[in-house]
Amino acid sequence: MLTFTLRxxxxxxxxxLFIAFVIFMLLELAPGDPMSQMPLTIPPEVKEKxxxxxxLGEPWWVRFPLWLKQFFIVEPQYWWDAAFGTNFADGAxxxxxxxxxxxxxxxxxxxxxxxxxxxxxxxxxGVLIALxxxxxxxxxxYSVFDQTxxxxxxxxxxxxxxxxxxLLIVIFSVQLKWLPSIYDTTHVVTNWDTFIFQLKQMIxxxxxxxxxxxxxxxxxxxxxxxxxxTQDYVRTARAKGMTxxxxxxxxxxxxxxxxxxxxxxxGIPSIFGGAxxxxxxxxxxxxxxxxxxxxxxxxxxxxxxxxxxxxxLIVLMNLIADILYGVLDPRIxxx
Amino acid sequence: xxxETMDMTAxxxxxxxxxxxxxKTHKGAVFGLCFLIFITLxxxxxxxxxxxxxxxxxxxxxxxxxxxxxxxxSGAKYGWAHPMGTDNxxxxxxxxxxxGGRISLAVGWTAMILALVIGTTVGVLAGYFxxxxxxxxxxTDLVLALPLxxxxxxxxxxxxxxxxAAFGPEQGIFILIVTGIGITSWMHTARIVRGDVxxxxxxxxxxxxxxxxxxxxxxxxxxxxxxxxxxxxxxATLGLAxxxxxxxxxxxxxxxxxxxxxxxxxxxxDSVDRMTAxxxxxxxxxxxxxxxxxxxxxxxDGLRDALDPRIxxx
Numbered sequence: 001m002l003t004f005t006l007r008x009x010x011x012x013x014x015x016x017l018f019i020a021f022v023i024f025m026l027l028e029l030a031p032g033d034p035m036s037q038m039p040l041t042i043p044p045e046v047k048e049k050x051x052x053x054x055x056l057g058e059p060w061w062v063r064f065p066l067w068l069k070q071f072f073i074v075e076p077q078y079w080w081d082a083a084f085g086t087n088f089a090d091g092a093x094x095x096x097x098x099x100x101x102x103x104x105x106x107x108x109x110x111x112x113x114x115x116x117x118x119x120x121x122x123x124x125x126g127v128l129i130a131l132x133x134x135x136x137x138x139x140x141x142y143s144v145f146d147q148t149x150x151x152x153x154x155x156x157x158x159x160x161x162x163x164x165x166x167l168l169i170v171i172f173s174v175q176l177k178w179l180p181s182i183y184d185t186t187h188v189v190t191n192w193d194t195f196i197f198q199l200k201q202m203i204x205x206x207x208x209x210x211x212x213x214x215x216x217x218x219x220x221x222x223x224x225x226x227x228x229x230t231q232d233y234v235r236t237a238r239a240k241g242m243t244x245x246x247x248x249x250x251x252x253x254x255x256x257x258x259x260x261x262x263x264x265x266x267g268i269p270s271i272f273g274g275a276x277x278x279x280x281x282x283x284x285x286x287x288x289x290x291x292x293x294x295x296x297x298x299x300x301x302x303x304x305x306x307x308x309x310x311x312x313l314i315v316l317m318n319l320i321a322d323i324l325y326g327v328l329d330p331r332i333x334x335x
Numbered sequence: 336x337x338x339e340t341m342d343m344t345a346x347x348x349x350x351x352x353x354x355x356x357x358x359k360t361h362k363g364a365v366f367g368l369c370f371l372i373f374i375t376l377x378x379x380x381x382x383x384x385x386x387x388x389x390x391x392x393x394x395x396x397x398x399x400x401x402x403x404x405x406x407x408x409s410g411a412k413y414g415w416a417h418p419m420g421t422d423n424x425x426x427x428x429x430x431x432x433x434x435g436g437r438i439s440l441a442v443g444w445t446a447m448i449l450a451l452v453i454g455t456t457v458g459v460l461a462g463y464f465x466x467x468x469x470x471x472x473x474x475t476d477l478v479l480a481l482p483l484x485x486x487x488x489x490x491x492x493x494x495x496x497x498x499x500a501a502f503g504p505e506q507g508i509f510i511l512i513v514t515g516i517g518i519t520s521w522m523h524t525a526r527i528v529r530g531d532v533x534x535x536x537x538x539x540x541x542x543x544x545x546x547x548x549x550x551x552x553x554x555x556x557x558x559x560x561x562x563x564x565x566x567x568x569x570x571a572t573l574g575l576a577x578x579x580x581x582x583x584x585x586x587x588x589x590x591x592x593x594x595x596x597x598x599x600x601x602x603x604x605d606s607v608d609r610m611t612a613x614x615x616x617x618x619x620x621x622x623x624x625x626x627x628x629x630x631x632x633x634x635x636d637g638l639r640d641a642l643d644p645r646i647x648x649x
Contacts, residue, residue: 018477026489154363154636158629160580162587162600163621166607170614273484277584281607291485292588295492303489310482318480 005323012315019311020068027300028060054098067304070095075105099299107290108306114185115286119275122206126213127264133214134221134260138229139248149218156215161274165208165281172204179204183284205282209274213267220263224256231255258328262321269314357641364637367630374627378436389430389597401428401615419619423609428602432619435597439624442512442582442598447574449517451524455567458528459555463536472529475522483519487581490515491590508592512585516578524570531563565642572635576628583624599624 042050058066070093077088094103137146173181180201189195228234229252237247276288283289287306294302358364382389399421400413413420419428461471491511498507535541536559544558583600585591592598599620606616 015477015480019481022481023486023489026486027493154629154632155625158576158632159625160583160628162584162603163617163625166603166610166617166621170610170617174611174614269482273482276484276488277587280588291488295488295590298492303485307482307485307489310485311480314480314482 001323001326004326008319008322012319015315016312017068019315020071020308021064023304023307023311024060024064024067027304067095067301071305071308078103078105095301095305097294097299097302099294099297099302104302104305107302108287108309111285111287111290114183114284115272115275115279115288118183118202118205118278118284118286119209119271121202122209123213123268123271125206126210127217129210130214130217131221131260134218135225135248135253137218137222138225138256141226146222149222153215153219156211159211161208161212161277162281164211165204165278168204168207169281181282183282185285205278205284208278208281209271212274213271216267217260217264221256221260224259225252228252228256258325261328262325265317265321265324268317269310272310272313354641358637361633361637361640363633364641367633367637370626370630371634374436374623374630375440378433378440381433382430382437385430385433387427387430389426389434390595392424392426394424400613420613420615422606422616428616428619431597431602432599432623435599435602435620436623438509438592438596438598439579439582439600440627442509442516443575443579445513446516446520446578446582447571449513450521450574450578451567451571453517454521454524454570455528455560455563457521457525459532459559459563461525462529462532463551463555463559468529471525475525478519479522481519484581484584487515487519487585488588488590491585495590504593505596508596512582512591516581520574520577520581524567524574527566527570528563531566532559535559535562565638568642569635569639572631572638576631576635579624579628579631 056063074092074094077092078094080086080088095105096102097104097107100107133149137149140146169181172179178200180197181204183201183205187194187198187201189198234247234252237251238244242251272287275286276291278284279286279288280292291303291306293299294306399417401418401420417427417429419432421427422431457471457475461468461475494511495508498511501507502510541554541558544554549557582591582598583603586598586600587604589604592601602620603617603624606613606620610617
């Protein structure tokens, strides 16, 4: 198992390098120019100097390794220095945003908590709702509950987040005036009332994101439970006189969770993608909104870094899913 | 014995009739098909019947409410001339929904077909030729590990102006969106097709065909492709659904078609600012997207059952 993990870890390095290269070349070959937003009155020679100041003077085969060095060596050095008070970085050049002229990772660190808070909460809520729905749907196959569950998850697949979010705002903020439509990220929880307010403003973004998760995970849970419920070991367990709850919750559920856990791990990157849209609707100033702003401002280092971080997340979650599969199911060992 | 005599008397049937019979038993799928036909006709024939120019400004009749508001609010501004109301510039919303639907559906179908062509080609090549299998599937895995929505946004933003200059504002953006969605959504089709091709390749009829010297090209077109048609059709429905949603999402983020050019996602995006006073402007396009995608998903569900010979005929 250890050798498999190590091999997978080594395999993911060329994958990540390739992805970084694709993103870099896409931004490089694109005809968009970070100088295009500048006023036309700036003389060409000044413009050329500004380009050089942004680090655009070098050809791509110089800048790409430089970016890699900054991302993988310089930035971790700065974290290490900040955490332990050492001085490994020694004033090396960090990745600088074109727009704010501040290090990209500082901005990301400011935005990350909002996104993690909303996205993480919605994922947990979504999974916690999905699991019981999937279990009951499979146990009572073709019952009214199952049919309703199928229909609701079909809706979860079909209604895009930008419509469900807007619909929730129309109903709960505009018509009923129960919940705020804009997520206030400066809000600090100090006492019971502020906690209630925080809860209220989180309900709608979390529901929108959780609906998608619930739809997907509950379908997988149901299918996996159905596969296991007809197995011989379930009949044996019943024949031994075990109560129904032990059969379902201990024997069947444990075996059915194996594929579902990997699906849950694989779904994490996609929910960050969904957060881009949700943050736009509820005006959460998280990572997704940062990406949109950076895109519109032609802020290449910021776009590159955020996109690559998402790619790292995808590769990492794939790795975790593969390893979890082996850990949870002793029949599957990759060695 | 009786079965055989019955088979003798019964007319020979095309297998697609069996598929259709099975498809008809799935209520959701039939309903979905009806709705898809309805919305397609609504968008295709609707404009010639309704005859209102979607871009025509009519400031005097701006901000009209849909006719059903008359039931609970008799003071509202409404009229039969604009059954779904008008927007803040007096443009008729029903004409806009029809025009937007044409573009949204056209983008969805074209992008889906493009993704299918790429996915099937990659899948068949990887499944049939052992030499290509490793490299093509490694490539598919790499593309699957890309963060697709951010990359799509990057592509939209960076290639918008040159394509607009080359093909005109509408054509350029259409090509860009279709290509973008197509090249970011072929991977699942490729994987499914590869698996099926590899299974079929080992069957006796393929061996028989090979033994009489069938060349690879005819092998693929005559023997393999017809046999992997059903998984391709199922992934086609999924592809259509995701393509429509992705196009609307891009328009919603302000990176889709230009502003005077309605699509369902664009109408929704433009109406969000005024949804407090005019919620219906958000609800019409949103309902159109959601119901279309829902019906396409149900069609896919029904097709999957109908094309599975183990379920069919039960």
